[in-house]
Structure formats: C-alpha cells, structure tokens
Amino acid sequence: MEKKIRKRSNKRTRALKEALRLRVFVRDNWTCYICGLRVRDLPNHPRMATVDHIIPRIKGGSNEMDNLKTCCAKCNNDKGCN
Numbered sequence: 001m002e003k004k005i006r007k008r009s010n011k012r013t014r015a016l017k018e019a020l021r022l023r024v025f026v027r028d029n030w031t032c033y034i035c036g037l038r039v040r041d042l043p044n045h046p047r048m049a050t051v052d053h054i055i056p057r058i059k060g061g062s063n064e065m066d067n068l069k070t071c072c073a074k075c076n077n078d079k080g081c082n
C-alpha cells in the first residue's frame with residue numbers, strides 16, 4: 001500500500017484537494033452559489049458538486065478556501081469553465 005502511494009506522488013495532492021472541496025461545501029452549506037441548488041441532494045453528490053474559483057486560476061487566483069465557492073455541475077458547465 002505504501003509503495004503504491006509513493007509511486008503516484010500526486011495522489012496526496014488529490015486527497016488534499018478532496019478535503020479542501022469538502023470544507024468548501026460544508027462552509028457554503030452545500031448550496032450552489034449561482035442557482036441555490038442543494039448539491040447535497042443531487043445523486044452522486046460528491047461528483048456532481050463542484051468547486052468554482054472566484055478568481056480563475058489563470059488570472060492568479062489561489063486554491064485557498066477564500067477563492068473557492070460551491071457550484072453545482074450544471075452551473076459550472078453552463079459557464080463553460082473547469
């Protein structure tokens with residue numbers, strides 16, 4: 001098990017990102033900031049719920065909680081980003 005983790009070094013990064021996503025969802029009460037949908041009620045909500053960057057990373061936005069908002073997959077798709 002430990003060998004596998006070492007092989008894929010970005011596995012740890014991914015796990016951290018997942019934890020961060022969860023913290024954003026909890027902070028935002030699992031509500032999409034665009035349409036107000038409760039992402040928690042969606043089927044497969046961990047996949048349907050997305051995190052949106054207030055300042056896009058391409059414009060220097062960070063991956064910190066301050067720059068992240070809960071967004072449902074539909075609104076995120078409609079915006080055409082991520």
Ligand SMILES: [Zn+2]
Binds near residue numbers: 072073076
């Ligand atoms: Zn939405």
